Amino acid sequence: MELTSIPGVGEKTAASLRELDDPERALRDGDVSALARASGISEGRAARIARGAIRARHDDPGGFTATARARELHRDALELLKDRTVTDYAAKRLETLYPSGVQSRIDEVRAFAREAMEHDPTDAVLDALEAVEPLDEPSDVHVRDRCLATQDAETYSRAREAVPELSVELVEDTRQLSELARGYSTVIALDEAFAGTDLEGDVRVEPDALDDPESVVPERTLSFFAHNRETLQAAAAVHREADLDPPCDLDTLDGALDRLDSDGAVRGDEDLDRLNAALASLDGAVEEAERLANDHLRNAIEERDVTIEGGDLLSLVERGAGVDSLLQRELAEEYATAIRKAREQFVDALDLEDTVSLANRVFEEEPTFPVEHDEQALSRLREELTATRDRRAGRRKREVADELAGLQADCRELVDRALELDVELAVARFAEAFDCTMPEFGGDGFAIEGGRSPLLDVAFEAVESVDYRVEGVALLSGVNSGGKTSTLDLVGLVVTLAHMGLPVPAEYARVERIDELHYHAKTQGTLDAGAFESTLREFGNLVTSVSEQRSVLVLVDELESITEPGASANIMAGILEALDERGATAVFVSHLAREIIDAADTELAVDGIQADGIEDGELIVDRTPVKGQLARSTPELIVEKLAEDRTAEDGFYDALLEKF
Incomplete structure (x- = not known):
């Protein structure tokens, strides 16, 4: 993979990534932790680079979340997942999941999510995951009891680069070599010229030593295992508790780790x-x-x-x-x-x-x-x-290091599998916590049955379920605090999760595959002339971008607040008509539904979240929108309640009720 072909990766970033041991693997696996170890790359940037690599692989143009509120929904979905991770790695790894309109990317994650939902996230597995983290290469290995020696300046430079853990000495003759042997327990001579000479002390002539640095510095291998002991033991426990097939014999690994002290020294001799x-x-x-x-x-x-x-x-x-x-x-x-x-x-x-x-x-x-x-x-x-x-x-270090060196690749896989399991368990725990199901793709618009939003500020068990389907464009009406915005959020979240390839919080869901989600949140206060013009331009661009080749879902919450009610109704009627003509799917939440219908030149669908009345000052509401019905307003319900009271003999409230 050409690193500079990844969106957001220039020559400088590519140079930093090339310093990693295996940047292509890290990009392919979405290993945000590994990418963040590159110089000058933060964890947030690493996640963006990983997503860019995924998009490049799937020829994904991006841009699914086309508005600020749509992007917020994506972040909210990620937070719900990340709250169910144990390791930092899994939380960072989940950052690579994003909503996409490309079928191959959706299918890739759906396959992963289906397998993830098969897992049983037991407490024992989650406890074992607490101590698992990505393996780390110790950088403070220094060996003072032996040195390398050579007569050749080029070999000297190569030795210093290949074996930075040891001192490297330039010598002229065997006399200087013998002097070194009096100061070190072992001297490794790198020149063939010293072979066969009678030298005092432990002097080993090994011209090929630099071809196998681990044999010269077994501490390199031993320190790796000692430094990562807790992670390796925890990863082994994860495999045992989760009944995973380990890449190496866990008893052999445990035995090898027991032979090392925390500083890499050999025990048990x-x-x-x-x-x-x-x-x-x-x-x-x-x-x-x-x-x-x-x-x-x-x-x-x-x-x-x-x-x-x-x-x-x-x-x-x-x-x-x-x-x-x-x-x-x-x-x-x-x-x-x-x-x-x-x-x-x-x-x-x-x-x-x-x-x-x-x-x-x-x-x-x-x-x-x-x-x-x-x-x-x-x-x-x-x-x-x-x-x-x-x-x-x-000698003992070399023996144990030789044994452990054969386990090193398997140990990396052991830890990687444990960390990836945490990612999968996060998806499984998310699906279990919010009674999720895998959505279907197909048809026009969306259909949700038994949907419950986990974004509400109440316990999920207390959330009332909602059924809602829309094909084409629709007005969603309802009383204040009746659940219009939360229904819109539910629709946006279900569509976002579905296009991320993940399960959705519903008993059943079907969504149309779209290229962009446009969610316009409620505007706070009337806009000034400049902001009003900018908003109209945004909707104008949106309408003209909809075509047979590019499908969108538009969710709008109370657009009427941008200007005067009469003008708002006319503007929304025009936008809905234009979206309908282009075959888009849209849901507009508005208190001006009647006025919008009157202003429209074509028939617009209207749905209503109905309130059945008021009891003890609280609205009694059916949160599921009723198709084809305009919801009654809160003022109408209050007037109706007063009219039914019959304490007013002059029929004042009856007359008011007739105005609705």
């Missing part, structure tokens, strides 16, 4: 644990061994009588001998015992059977009091333990 424990306890073990040796010597000295003849004492003094010489002469055996105990204590405490010789050097046999460890020997032991630990950790 006894030798590694022993070496780590030894290094952590090294200083404390030295102090304890010193204390044990000194306690033994102190007790020995206190319990023994040491006799030195005058000549011997004079000889020792003349030679400048001190307590060490006395210890060597009089307590040599006890000192040897003290050192032996110190060494045994030190080795046992740290479990250093494989480095006994090096550990023993920490406590020399030359008598001193108090007994003190050899700091240089302790440093050498620390270095040896560190190098041994790092080499073993490196």
